Amino acid sequence: MEEPLKDDLIRVELSEFLPLRDVVFNALRKAILTGRLKPGERLMEVHLGEQMGVSRTPIREAIRKLELEGLVVMVPRRGAEVAGMTVKSMQDVLEVRRSLDVLSVELACDRMSETELERLREAGNKFTQAIKTGNAAVMAEADVVFHDIIVAGTGNLRLQQLLNNLAEQIYRYRFVYLQDDIRHELLVDEHEAVYHGIRNRNKIAAVEAVRIHIDNQEQSIIRHIEAEKFRTEE
Amino acid sequence: MEEPLKDDLIRVELSEFLPLRDVVFNALRKAILTGRLKPGERLMEVHLGEQMGVSRTPIREAIRKLELEGLVVMVPRRGAEVAGMTVKSMQDVLEVRRSLDVLSVELACDRMSETELERLREAGNKFTQAIKTGNAAVMAEADVVFHDIIVAGTGNLRLQQLLNNLAEQIYRYRFVYLQDDIRHELLVDEHEAVYHGIRNRNKIAAVEAVRIHIDNQEQSIIRHIEAEKFRTEE
Protein backbone atom coordinates (compact mmCIF):
# COMPACT_ATOMS: atom_id res chain seq x y z
CA MET A 1 0.00 0.00 0.00
CA GLU A 2 1.41 3.36 -1.03
CA GLU A 3 1.89 5.95 1.67
CA PRO A 4 0.19 8.98 0.12
CA LEU A 5 2.52 11.45 1.92
CA LYS A 6 -0.16 13.46 3.66
CA ASP A 7 1.43 16.89 3.42
CA ASP A 8 4.73 17.86 1.89
CA LEU A 9 5.57 20.45 4.49
CA ILE A 10 8.82 18.63 4.85
CA ARG A 11 10.06 17.35 1.58
CA VAL A 12 12.82 14.79 1.61
CA GLU A 13 15.47 15.58 -0.94
CA LEU A 14 16.34 12.07 -2.06
CA SER A 15 18.63 13.45 -4.73
CA GLU A 16 21.42 13.64 -2.18
CA PHE A 17 23.53 10.59 -1.48
CA LEU A 18 23.85 11.05 2.27
CA PRO A 19 23.05 9.03 5.38
CA LEU A 20 19.35 9.32 6.13
CA ARG A 21 20.07 11.14 9.37
CA ASP A 22 21.77 13.94 7.43
CA VAL A 23 18.97 14.13 4.90
CA VAL A 24 16.52 14.45 7.77
CA PHE A 25 18.77 16.95 9.52
CA ASN A 26 18.96 19.18 6.45
CA ALA A 27 15.25 18.91 5.78
CA LEU A 28 14.26 19.79 9.34
CA ARG A 29 16.77 22.64 9.54
CA LYS A 30 15.49 24.11 6.33
CA ALA A 31 11.90 23.77 7.53
CA ILE A 32 12.74 25.64 10.71
CA LEU A 33 14.82 28.36 9.07
CA THR A 34 12.19 29.12 6.46
CA GLY A 35 9.43 29.13 9.04
CA ARG A 36 7.51 26.10 7.79
CA LEU A 37 8.03 24.69 11.27
CA LYS A 38 7.01 27.45 13.63
CA PRO A 39 8.52 28.35 17.02
CA GLY A 40 7.06 26.23 19.82
CA GLU A 41 5.89 23.53 17.44
CA ARG A 42 6.62 20.02 18.69
CA LEU A 43 8.80 17.63 16.73
CA MET A 44 7.26 14.20 17.26
CA GLU A 45 9.30 11.25 16.11
CA VAL A 46 6.63 8.91 14.81
CA HIS A 47 4.79 11.71 13.07
CA LEU A 48 7.88 13.07 11.34
CA GLY A 49 8.97 9.53 10.54
CA GLU A 50 5.68 8.78 8.79
CA GLN A 51 5.78 12.10 6.98
CA MET A 52 9.29 11.54 5.64
CA GLY A 53 9.04 7.79 5.21
CA VAL A 54 11.88 6.84 7.55
CA SER A 55 12.06 5.19 10.94
CA ARG A 56 12.47 7.01 14.24
CA THR A 57 16.20 6.40 14.52
CA PRO A 58 17.41 8.90 11.88
CA ILE A 59 14.85 11.40 13.16
CA ARG A 60 16.22 11.16 16.68
CA GLU A 61 19.81 11.56 15.53
CA ALA A 62 18.92 14.59 13.44
CA ILE A 63 17.18 16.15 16.43
CA ARG A 64 20.35 15.70 18.51
CA LYS A 65 22.23 17.85 16.03
CA LEU A 66 19.50 20.48 15.84
CA GLU A 67 19.59 20.56 19.63
CA LEU A 68 23.28 21.45 19.69
CA GLU A 69 22.74 24.04 16.95
CA GLY A 70 20.15 25.73 19.12
CA LEU A 71 17.33 25.43 16.61
CA VAL A 72 15.29 23.12 18.85
CA VAL A 73 15.03 22.89 22.62
CA MET A 74 14.53 19.64 24.49
CA VAL A 75 11.84 19.28 27.11
CA PRO A 76 12.70 16.23 29.22
CA ARG A 77 10.39 13.30 28.53
CA ARG A 78 8.36 15.42 26.16
CA GLY A 79 10.76 15.66 23.28
CA ALA A 80 11.90 18.49 21.04
CA GLU A 81 10.21 21.69 20.02
CA VAL A 82 11.26 24.48 17.70
CA ALA A 83 13.21 27.18 19.55
CA GLY A 84 11.60 30.59 19.88
CA MET A 85 12.58 33.71 17.96
CA THR A 86 12.87 36.81 20.08
CA VAL A 87 14.37 40.24 19.44
CA LYS A 88 16.81 39.57 22.26
CA SER A 89 18.09 36.27 20.82
CA MET A 90 18.40 37.86 17.40
CA GLN A 91 20.41 40.75 18.84
CA ASP A 92 22.63 38.26 20.66
CA VAL A 93 23.31 36.43 17.42
CA LEU A 94 23.99 39.64 15.50
CA GLU A 95 26.28 40.96 18.22
CA VAL A 96 28.45 37.86 17.79
CA ARG A 97 28.14 37.82 14.06
CA ARG A 98 29.20 41.44 13.74
CA SER A 99 32.38 40.66 15.62
CA LEU A 100 33.18 37.62 13.49
CA ASP A 101 32.32 39.40 10.25
CA VAL A 102 34.73 42.15 11.21
CA LEU A 103 37.36 39.51 11.89
CA SER A 104 36.75 37.83 8.57
CA VAL A 105 37.13 41.01 6.49
CA GLU A 106 40.31 41.87 8.37
CA LEU A 107 41.72 38.44 7.61
CA ALA A 108 40.44 38.66 4.05
CA CYS A 109 42.31 41.97 3.58
CA ASP A 110 45.51 40.20 4.56
CA ARG A 111 45.03 36.86 2.89
CA MET A 112 42.83 36.95 -0.19
CA SER A 113 44.61 36.16 -3.43
CA GLU A 114 44.16 38.14 -6.63
CA THR A 115 42.00 35.42 -8.17
CA GLU A 116 39.80 35.35 -5.07
CA LEU A 117 39.44 39.13 -5.25
CA GLU A 118 38.41 38.78 -8.86
CA ARG A 119 35.74 36.26 -7.91
CA LEU A 120 34.56 38.61 -5.20
CA ARG A 121 34.18 41.40 -7.76
CA GLU A 122 32.08 39.14 -9.99
CA ALA A 123 29.92 38.08 -7.05
CA GLY A 124 29.37 41.75 -6.25
CA ASN A 125 28.22 42.42 -9.79
CA LYS A 126 25.90 39.43 -9.70
CA PHE A 127 24.41 40.74 -6.48
CA THR A 128 23.73 44.11 -8.12
CA GLN A 129 21.92 42.31 -10.93
CA ALA A 130 20.01 40.16 -8.43
CA ILE A 131 18.75 43.28 -6.68
CA LYS A 132 17.38 44.54 -9.97
CA THR A 133 15.23 41.41 -10.34
CA GLY A 134 13.45 42.24 -7.09
CA ASN A 135 13.16 38.50 -6.37
CA ALA A 136 13.93 37.89 -2.69
CA ALA A 137 15.14 34.31 -3.19
CA VAL A 138 17.56 35.34 -5.95
CA MET A 139 18.83 38.23 -3.86
CA ALA A 140 19.35 36.04 -0.80
CA GLU A 141 21.31 33.51 -2.82
CA ALA A 142 23.58 36.16 -4.38
CA ASP A 143 24.14 37.69 -0.96
CA VAL A 144 25.20 34.34 0.46
CA VAL A 145 27.67 33.77 -2.37
CA PHE A 146 29.26 37.19 -1.84
CA HIS A 147 29.77 36.64 1.86
CA ASP A 148 30.93 33.04 1.41
CA ILE A 149 33.77 34.17 -0.82
CA ILE A 150 34.99 36.58 1.84
CA VAL A 151 34.80 33.99 4.60
CA ALA A 152 36.54 31.39 2.46
CA GLY A 153 39.24 33.99 1.81
CA THR A 154 40.20 33.95 5.47
CA GLY A 155 41.50 30.39 5.21
CA ASN A 156 40.10 29.73 8.70
CA LEU A 157 37.91 26.64 8.63
CA ARG A 158 36.57 27.07 12.15
CA LEU A 159 35.54 30.65 11.35
CA GLN A 160 33.78 29.43 8.22
CA GLN A 161 31.87 26.82 10.20
CA LEU A 162 30.79 29.25 12.92
CA LEU A 163 29.77 32.02 10.53
CA ASN A 164 27.77 29.62 8.40
CA ASN A 165 25.91 28.55 11.49
CA LEU A 166 25.30 32.10 12.69
CA ALA A 167 24.26 33.24 9.24
CA GLU A 168 21.73 30.43 9.19
CA GLN A 169 20.23 31.61 12.43
CA ILE A 170 19.69 34.97 10.76
CA TYR A 171 18.04 33.38 7.75
CA ARG A 172 15.09 32.79 10.03
CA TYR A 173 14.61 36.56 9.88
CA ARG A 174 16.01 37.21 6.44
CA PHE A 175 12.98 36.24 4.39
CA VAL A 176 11.52 39.23 6.14
CA TYR A 177 14.11 41.95 5.79
CA LEU A 178 14.88 41.32 2.14
CA GLN A 179 11.40 42.51 1.32
CA ASP A 180 12.33 45.92 2.65
CA ASP A 181 12.43 47.65 -0.73
CA ILE A 182 13.94 50.91 0.42
CA ARG A 183 17.00 48.98 1.60
CA HIS A 184 17.82 47.48 -1.80
CA GLU A 185 19.77 50.40 -3.23
CA LEU A 186 21.64 50.81 0.04
CA LEU A 187 22.54 47.12 0.05
CA VAL A 188 24.32 47.49 -3.27
CA ASP A 189 26.27 50.48 -1.98
CA GLU A 190 27.21 48.61 1.17
CA HIS A 191 28.52 45.63 -0.75
CA GLU A 192 30.48 47.95 -3.01
CA ALA A 193 32.10 49.57 0.00
CA VAL A 194 33.05 46.21 1.48
CA TYR A 195 34.50 45.05 -1.82
CA HIS A 196 36.62 48.16 -2.33
CA GLY A 197 37.86 48.02 1.23
CA ILE A 198 39.13 44.47 0.80
CA ARG A 199 40.31 45.10 -2.77
CA ASN A 200 42.54 47.96 -1.56
CA ARG A 201 43.53 45.88 1.46
CA ASN A 202 42.35 48.78 3.59
CA LYS A 203 41.26 47.18 6.85
CA ILE A 204 39.89 50.35 8.40
CA ALA A 205 37.59 51.07 5.48
CA ALA A 206 36.52 47.45 5.02
CA VAL A 207 35.70 46.99 8.70
CA GLU A 208 33.72 50.19 8.80
CA ALA A 209 31.73 49.12 5.75
CA VAL A 210 30.91 45.75 7.27
CA ARG A 211 29.84 47.34 10.54
CA ILE A 212 27.44 49.61 8.73
CA HIS A 213 26.13 46.67 6.70
CA ILE A 214 25.34 44.57 9.79
CA ASP A 215 23.93 47.48 11.75
CA ASN A 216 21.51 48.27 8.96
CA GLN A 217 20.45 44.63 8.73
CA GLU A 218 19.81 44.58 12.46
CA GLN A 219 17.67 47.70 12.35
CA SER A 220 15.73 46.41 9.38
CA ILE A 221 15.04 43.06 11.05
CA ILE A 222 14.02 44.67 14.33
CA ARG A 223 11.59 46.95 12.52
CA HIS A 224 9.99 43.97 10.82
CA ILE A 225 9.79 41.85 13.96
CA GLU A 226 8.10 44.70 15.82
CA ALA A 227 5.67 45.14 12.95
CA GLU A 228 5.00 41.39 12.93
CA LYS A 229 4.35 41.53 16.66
CA PHE A 230 1.61 44.13 16.13
CA ARG A 231 0.01 42.00 13.43
CA THR A 232 -0.16 38.82 15.50
CA GLU A 233 -0.99 40.39 18.85
CA GLU A 234 -4.64 40.26 19.72
CA MET B 1 28.22 -13.30 34.86
CA GLU B 2 29.57 -9.93 35.99
CA GLU B 3 31.14 -7.73 33.34
CA PRO B 4 34.43 -6.86 35.05
CA LEU B 5 34.60 -3.46 33.24
CA LYS B 6 37.86 -4.09 31.47
CA ASP B 7 39.31 -0.59 31.74
CA ASP B 8 37.81 2.47 33.29
CA LEU B 9 39.23 4.83 30.69
CA ILE B 10 35.75 6.18 30.33
CA ARG B 11 34.02 6.34 33.65
CA VAL B 12 30.30 6.87 33.66
CA GLU B 13 29.27 9.47 36.19
CA LEU B 14 26.01 7.98 37.40
CA SER B 15 25.67 10.70 40.00
CA GLU B 16 23.99 12.93 37.44
CA PHE B 17 20.29 12.59 36.74
CA LEU B 18 20.43 13.12 33.00
CA PRO B 19 19.32 11.17 29.93
CA LEU B 20 21.86 8.47 29.20
CA ARG B 21 22.79 10.12 25.92
CA ASP B 22 23.92 13.24 27.78
CA VAL B 23 25.84 11.21 30.33
CA VAL B 24 27.61 9.46 27.47
CA PHE B 25 28.11 12.75 25.65
CA ASN B 26 29.76 14.36 28.67
CA ALA B 27 31.89 11.31 29.37
CA LEU B 28 33.16 11.07 25.80
CA ARG B 29 33.77 14.80 25.54
CA LYS B 30 35.78 14.79 28.72
CA ALA B 31 37.76 11.76 27.55
CA ILE B 32 38.64 13.55 24.32
CA LEU B 33 39.45 16.91 25.90
CA THR B 34 41.73 15.40 28.52
CA GLY B 35 43.47 13.22 25.95
CA ARG B 36 42.33 9.84 27.27
CA LEU B 37 40.88 9.32 23.82
CA LYS B 38 43.63 10.22 21.40
CA PRO B 39 43.33 11.92 18.00
CA GLY B 40 42.59 9.41 15.25
CA GLU B 41 41.26 6.82 17.68
CA ARG B 42 38.09 5.15 16.46
CA LEU B 43 34.90 5.35 18.47
CA MET B 44 33.26 1.97 18.00
CA GLU B 45 29.70 1.76 19.17
CA VAL B 46 29.52 -1.76 20.53
CA HIS B 47 32.87 -1.45 22.24
CA LEU B 48 31.98 1.84 23.96
CA GLY B 49 28.56 0.45 24.80
CA GLU B 50 30.04 -2.56 26.57
CA GLN B 51 32.57 -0.37 28.35
CA MET B 52 29.92 1.99 29.69
CA GLY B 53 27.18 -0.56 30.14
CA VAL B 54 24.66 1.01 27.77
CA SER B 55 23.27 0.06 24.38
CA ARG B 56 24.37 1.53 21.08
CA THR B 57 21.52 4.02 20.86
CA PRO B 58 22.69 6.56 23.47
CA ILE B 59 26.25 6.16 22.16
CA ARG B 60 25.14 7.04 18.66
CA GLU B 61 23.19 10.08 19.80
CA ALA B 62 26.15 11.33 21.80
CA ILE B 63 28.40 10.92 18.77
CA ARG B 64 26.02 13.06 16.69
CA LYS B 65 26.52 15.91 19.11
CA LEU B 66 30.29 15.46 19.27
CA GLU B 67 30.25 15.53 15.49
CA LEU B 68 28.61 18.95 15.40
CA GLU B 69 31.00 20.21 18.08
CA GLY B 70 33.92 19.22 15.90
CA LEU B 71 35.50 16.88 18.41
CA VAL B 72 34.98 13.84 16.21
CA VAL B 73 34.91 13.43 12.46
CA MET B 74 32.70 10.97 10.65
CA VAL B 75 34.13 8.63 8.03
CA PRO B 76 31.23 7.25 5.99
CA ARG B 77 30.56 3.59 6.73
CA ARG B 78 33.50 3.50 9.11
CA GLY B 79 32.08 5.54 11.95
CA ALA B 80 33.52 8.26 14.14
CA GLU B 81 37.08 8.99 15.10
CA VAL B 82 38.59 11.59 17.38
CA ALA B 83 39.42 14.77 15.46
CA GLY B 84 43.07 15.61 15.02
CA MET B 85 44.92 18.35 16.83
CA THR B 86 47.13 20.40 14.58
CA VAL B 87 48.83 23.74 15.04
CA LYS B 88 46.71 25.09 12.20
CA SER B 89 43.39 24.06 13.71
CA MET B 90 44.46 25.41 17.09
CA GLN B 91 45.40 28.73 15.50
CA ASP B 92 42.05 28.82 13.72
CA VAL B 93 40.25 28.31 17.01
CA LEU B 94 42.34 30.91 18.82
CA GLU B 95 41.88 33.43 16.02
CA VAL B 96 38.13 33.19 16.51
CA ARG B 97 38.35 33.02 20.26
CA ARG B 98 40.52 36.14 20.41
CA SER B 99 37.89 38.07 18.51
CA LEU B 100 35.06 36.86 20.73
CA ASP B 101 37.03 37.41 23.93
CA VAL B 102 37.65 40.98 22.84
CA LEU B 103 33.94 41.37 22.20
CA SER B 104 33.03 39.93 25.58
CA VAL B 105 35.41 42.24 27.41
CA GLU B 106 34.02 45.25 25.57
CA LEU B 107 30.48 44.25 26.44
CA ALA B 108 31.51 43.50 30.01
CA CYS B 109 32.91 47.05 30.31
CA ASP B 110 29.53 48.41 29.37
CA ARG B 111 27.24 46.01 31.16
CA MET B 112 28.76 44.47 34.27
CA SER B 113 27.09 45.47 37.52
CA GLU B 114 28.98 46.46 40.64
CA THR B 115 28.22 43.14 42.31
CA GLU B 116 29.48 41.27 39.26
CA LEU B 117 32.66 43.35 39.31
CA GLU B 118 33.10 42.45 42.95
CA ARG B 119 32.78 38.76 42.13
CA LEU B 120 35.32 39.20 39.36
CA ARG B 121 37.76 40.73 41.82
CA GLU B 122 37.34 37.77 44.15
CA ALA B 123 37.82 35.31 41.29
CA GLY B 124 41.02 37.16 40.38
CA ASN B 125 42.31 36.79 43.91
CA LYS B 126 41.43 33.11 43.96
CA PHE B 127 43.34 32.66 40.73
CA THR B 128 46.41 34.28 42.25
CA GLN B 129 46.18 31.85 45.16
CA ALA B 130 45.66 28.93 42.79
CA ILE B 131 48.84 29.82 40.94
CA LYS B 132 50.76 29.64 44.20
CA THR B 133 49.65 26.02 44.71
CA GLY B 134 51.34 25.02 41.46
CA ASN B 135 48.60 22.43 40.87
CA ALA B 136 47.58 22.53 37.21
CA ALA B 137 44.02 21.29 37.81
CA VAL B 138 43.37 23.91 40.49
CA MET B 139 44.80 26.63 38.27
CA ALA B 140 42.71 25.57 35.30
CA GLU B 141 39.54 25.61 37.38
CA ALA B 142 40.23 29.08 38.80
CA ASP B 143 41.02 30.34 35.31
CA VAL B 144 37.71 29.03 33.99
CA VAL B 145 35.76 30.72 36.81
CA PHE B 146 37.44 34.06 36.14
CA HIS B 147 36.61 33.99 32.44
CA ASP B 148 33.10 32.67 33.01
CA ILE B 149 32.26 35.69 35.15
CA ILE B 150 33.32 38.05 32.39
CA VAL B 151 31.36 36.19 29.72
CA ALA B 152 28.28 35.98 31.94
CA GLY B 153 28.63 39.75 32.43
CA THR B 154 27.93 40.34 28.74
CA GLY B 155 24.34 39.13 29.12
CA ASN B 156 24.65 37.50 25.69
CA LEU B 157 23.62 33.85 25.90
CA ARG B 158 24.74 32.96 22.41
CA LEU B 159 28.18 34.42 23.09
CA GLN B 160 28.40 32.39 26.28
CA GLN B 161 27.52 29.22 24.44
CA LEU B 162 30.06 29.79 21.67
CA LEU B 163 32.88 30.81 23.96
CA ASN B 164 32.28 27.82 26.21
CA ASN B 165 32.55 25.60 23.18
CA LEU B 166 35.70 27.29 21.88
CA ALA B 167 37.29 27.29 25.31
CA GLU B 168 36.67 23.57 25.49
CA GLN B 169 38.47 23.03 22.23
CA ILE B 170 41.46 24.78 23.78
CA TYR B 171 41.32 22.60 26.89
CA ARG B 172 42.66 19.84 24.69
CA TYR B 173 45.88 21.86 24.64
CA ARG B 174 45.58 23.45 28.03
CA PHE B 175 46.71 20.52 30.15
CA VAL B 176 49.93 21.18 28.34
CA TYR B 177 50.46 24.92 28.56
CA LEU B 178 49.56 25.22 32.22
CA GLN B 179 52.68 23.24 33.04
CA ASP B 180 54.74 26.09 31.61
CA ASP B 181 56.10 27.32 34.93
CA ILE B 182 57.70 30.49 33.66
CA ARG B 183 54.25 31.67 32.50
CA HIS B 184 52.62 31.53 35.93
CA GLU B 185 53.70 34.92 37.23
CA LEU B 186 52.80 36.53 33.92
CA LEU B 187 49.34 34.93 34.00
CA VAL B 188 48.59 36.67 37.29
CA ASP B 189 49.67 40.02 35.86
CA GLU B 190 47.58 39.47 32.75
CA HIS B 191 44.46 38.71 34.75
CA GLU B 192 45.09 41.77 36.92
CA ALA B 193 45.29 43.94 33.83
CA VAL B 194 42.05 42.53 32.44
CA TYR B 195 40.30 43.06 35.75
CA HIS B 196 41.40 46.66 36.11
CA GLY B 197 40.47 47.45 32.54
CA ILE B 198 36.92 46.23 33.08
CA ARG B 199 36.72 47.67 36.60
CA ASN B 200 37.53 51.16 35.27
CA ARG B 201 35.25 50.55 32.28
CA ASN B 202 38.23 51.34 30.09
CA LYS B 203 37.61 49.37 26.91
CA ILE B 204 40.92 50.24 25.27
CA ALA B 205 42.97 49.00 28.19
CA ALA B 206 40.81 45.91 28.80
CA VAL B 207 40.89 44.86 25.16
CA GLU B 208 44.64 45.31 24.97
CA ALA B 209 45.08 43.19 28.09
CA VAL B 210 42.93 40.38 26.70
CA ARG B 211 44.78 40.43 23.40
CA ILE B 212 48.10 40.04 25.18
CA HIS B 213 46.64 37.26 27.31
CA ILE B 214 45.46 35.22 24.33
CA ASP B 215 48.59 35.87 22.28
CA ASN B 216 50.74 34.57 25.09
CA GLN B 217 48.58 31.48 25.45
CA GLU B 218 48.89 30.84 21.75
CA GLN B 219 52.67 31.09 21.81
CA SER B 220 52.88 28.84 24.84
CA ILE B 221 50.67 26.18 23.27
CA ILE B 222 52.54 26.28 19.97
CA ARG B 223 55.85 25.82 21.78
CA HIS B 224 54.50 22.78 23.56
CA ILE B 225 52.96 21.23 20.48
CA GLU B 226 56.21 21.60 18.61
CA ALA B 227 58.06 20.04 21.54
CA GLU B 228 55.52 17.20 21.64
CA LYS B 229 56.03 16.66 17.93
CA PHE B 230 59.75 16.13 18.46
CA ARG B 231 59.07 13.64 21.24
CA THR B 232 56.67 11.47 19.30
CA GLU B 233 58.40 11.63 15.92
CA GLU B 234 60.57 8.66 15.25
Added chain:
DNA sequence: AAACAGTTAATTACACACAATTAACTATAT
Protein backbone atom coordinates in the same frame (compact mmCIF):
# COMPACT_ATOMS: atom_id res chain seq x y z
C1' DA C 1 -19.53 23.58 41.30
C1' DA C 2 -14.80 22.82 42.08
C1' DA C 3 -10.97 20.10 43.25
C1' DC C 4 -8.57 15.92 43.60
C1' DA C 5 -7.54 11.23 42.45
C1' DG C 6 -7.38 7.51 39.30
C1' DT C 7 -7.06 5.77 34.78
C1' DT C 8 -5.91 5.85 30.02
C1' DA C 9 -3.63 7.37 25.97
C1' DA C 10 0.44 9.09 23.90
C1' DT C 11 5.32 9.71 23.52
C1' DT C 12 9.95 9.38 24.63
C1' DA C 13 14.14 6.62 26.15
C1' DC C 14 16.47 2.73 25.57
C1' DA C 15 17.53 -1.83 23.83
C1' DC C 16 17.85 -5.06 20.25
C1' DA C 17 17.74 -7.22 15.66
C1' DC C 18 18.75 -7.33 10.86
C1' DA C 19 20.57 -5.77 6.56
C1' DA C 20 24.17 -3.62 3.86
C1' DT C 21 28.71 -2.32 3.11
C1' DT C 22 33.41 -2.18 3.84
C1' DA C 23 37.94 -4.16 4.87
C1' DA C 24 40.96 -7.81 5.50
C1' DC C 25 42.56 -12.27 4.55
C1' DT C 26 43.22 -16.27 1.72
C1' DA C 27 43.62 -18.84 -2.29
C1' DT C 28 44.43 -19.21 -7.05
C1' DA C 29 46.21 -17.96 -11.42
C1' DT C 30 49.59 -15.67 -14.23
Added chain:
DNA sequence: ATATAGTTAATTGTGTGTAATTAACTGTTT
Protein backbone atom coordinates in the same frame (compact mmCIF):
# COMPACT_ATOMS: atom_id res chain seq x y z
C1' DA D 1 56.33 -13.96 -6.44
C1' DT D 2 52.75 -10.85 -7.21
C1' DA D 3 48.29 -9.48 -8.28
C1' DT D 4 43.50 -10.32 -8.42
C1' DA D 5 39.27 -12.35 -7.12
C1' DG D 6 36.43 -14.45 -3.75
C1' DT D 7 35.02 -15.10 0.90
C1' DT D 8 34.44 -13.96 5.62
C1' DA D 9 34.38 -11.10 9.60
C1' DA D 10 33.35 -6.78 11.59
C1' DT D 11 30.90 -2.47 11.90
C1' DT D 12 27.74 0.87 10.72
C1' DG D 13 22.94 2.24 9.10
C1' DT D 14 18.28 1.58 9.79
C1' DG D 15 14.02 -0.44 11.56
C1' DT D 16 11.22 -2.16 15.42
C1' DG D 17 9.84 -3.54 20.11
C1' DT D 18 9.22 -2.59 25.13
C1' DA D 19 9.02 -0.20 29.35
C1' DA D 20 8.44 4.01 31.78
C1' DT D 21 6.85 8.55 32.31
C1' DT D 22 4.07 12.30 31.43
C1' DA D 23 -0.26 14.69 30.33
C1' DA D 24 -4.99 14.76 29.72
C1' DC D 25 -9.50 13.27 30.73
C1' DT D 26 -13.06 11.41 33.54
C1' DG D 27 -15.34 10.30 37.63
C1' DT D 28 -16.09 10.97 42.41
C1' DT D 29 -16.21 13.45 46.61
C1' DT D 30 -16.60 17.54 49.39
